[in-house]
Amino acid sequence: MQLPPLSLYVHIPWCVQKCPYCDFNSHALKGGIPETEYVSHLLDDLAADLEFVQGRPLSTIFFGGGTPSLLSEQAMDRLLKGIEELVPFAEDIEITLEANPGTLETNKFSGFSKSGVNRISIGVQSFELEKLKQLGRIHNSEEALKAAGFAHDAVATFNLDLMHGLPNQSLEQALADLKQAIALEPYHLSWYQLTIEPNTLFYSKPPELPEDEVLWDIQAQGHELLKSAGYEQYEISAYSKPEHQCRHNLNYWQFGDYLGIGCGAHGKITDLNSDTIIRTEKVKHPKGYMDFTKSYRYKQWQVETDDLPFEYFMNRLRLRAPFSLSEFEQRTGLERSTVEPAISKAVELGLLNQNNTSNQDTRSAELQLTQQGLRYYNNLVDLFL
Template identity: 55%
Template sequence: MTRKSSASPLIFGGDVQSPRAALPVLPPLALYIHIPWCVRKCPYCDFNSHTASPVLPEEEYVDALLADLDQDLHAVYGRELSSIFFGGGTPSLFSADSLGRLLRGVEQRIPFASDIEITLEANPGTFEQDKFVAYRKLGINRLSIGIQSFQQEKLEALGRIHNGDEAVRAAGMARQAGFDNFNLDLMHGLPNQSLDDALADLRTAIALKPTHLSWYQLTLEPNTVFWNQPPTLPEDDTLWDIQEAGQALLAEHGYAQYEVSAYALPGRPARHNLNYWSFGDFIGIGAGAHGKLSHPDGRIVRTWKTRLPKDYLNPAKSFQAGEKALGNDEMPFEFLMNALRLTEGVESRLYPERTGMPLESLAEGRREAEQSGLLQVEPSRLVATERGQLFLNDLLQKFLT
């Protein structure tokens, strides 16, 4: 059966028909691949993840991913991929054979940059030395390991399937498998967590010498178990102490904060995420994946794919669930909600280059944000103040029309 193409109408936002300058240079292009299965759904997780059956439909899903990519190729002809990110779910549940066939299929369709960054998300409970050696041989050159905590009580509260010893071993196994570039995902503000607990987790992570740390506060998201059955979280004063002491500890060990929750050794920020935060382009394939693509005529279109795996694998259904062209009135917020997460912001010239909109269209919001002490007075850059980083939502409100 021939796969049904997208029948979703293009949704236009705001005054999208107003003139917008053509983009002289298209931004870097990345690919996000969503693998939606996990061993078990965590109670805090609001990602599109689903409990895996004993046998995953790996072959069928890879076929679907490549067919999904085929339907997006018309929008990226002549461009190359600067990064690929396998997210989930737990992508490391898939075999090296399946991921290898997928990567070969992607490269046949879109050329890879010579220095392409290819990241795979993995959980300690899915680490197998032989499998990860095979992943490295495929050209996957970066891992992101979901640790969250090293303390058994906290891991149990978070519904994680690994223990602290497995988390420590996973980092060692990653390095033994040939990964000299890897991230550790760590949470703070966990149920009943003290300052000492949080710093102990950070010290354990730092001792493993990752090149990158994602260190972020647990938040209660709608449509999760924790939202409906909230755990006891630390008081605000404790959360603030954890944030301050943790940032100081990371800086002491050479991890520079370059985004709200991202810290890296020199030269090791995640290129895939930097592209995302600087309003680069990305194709999204897989169940529930989102994408954003720029066109030379100035159109910028966001897409989203069918969310449920059973629908994504159904040949009678479209891969694409919808798409929306960004309107001129939406562009300031769309650009800045990513760029201002970066601690150093972005060069001001990037706004007209990436949006086709004149820099003057930000003037009123910029003036209000500077007067409120949320945006630095720096004509050549768009960068939040320290206060603006703490109150990012308030800062972004200045650019809503």
């Protein structure tokens, strides 16, 4: 087992209002954000996790939520400086901030950039006003266009989040959304299908979604649009221009390590002392999280050896790039023989390609997701249960 790169996820749990499709740990504002207090707790939370750093710098930071762009420039500056005092930054660190177009102002965003944020992920979801209302979004298409312009001016790279398969959405509407997103020239596009998750308003009152045949046409034609515009699909729902992949998410999918601080944040750590994978979960509700009498860490557990193959491949097989089983051995501490039967079955079913196998040298073989494996991803990862 070897130490992989280390990332940091920071959860900001507040948003203006809860979206009906959202199952994230987010809470609608009932007054102002207690940001001074919360930043202090975030830094104390990180300090309590320093045992997991094991001498590594932070290669990426991701501010998610909720709506992190609700924080003031001063709070973000204090937070980033405090984080760097606790854990050194890699020279080329990627620092991403999720933003809602309805909470962005030009000066505020410039302030985030001056504090070190060099990548922004803008939650557009759609450019059609009716669809935005159905999704509970607080912005309109004009604000989304402005947000993309702010991002172009202030940071090195930015992402647009866009959904398809929205309530009663036609093929033409979905492609129009995608064409508008492409016209804004983002360096990265997260383009994913709306799914109905438990514990959401949409789950209790399901909207009418497009038929499967329409969904498949949207995905197929949308993929060709993105490809012709110079975007490469490097993950199931992620497209980027060359050299603009999201490094933070890549570390997740390559089974790297990450600390999670903030309400309900999760972490995954390789512990060389015990040769185990440890997962952590923080207290979920802001009131409990900001209680000085309690630990920030709600749960900590060791991933069982039998669960490691599924956890590794559930992440790694989201990526289109080829890989070898030597990475599996390094990241899990397991021998490749533990998964070779499942790999063989996946190759037999046409879900994986196995390349470079001349002279039956399986140690140098490269594995790669096929188009069939992409379409039947859930069936593929179930082979490793």
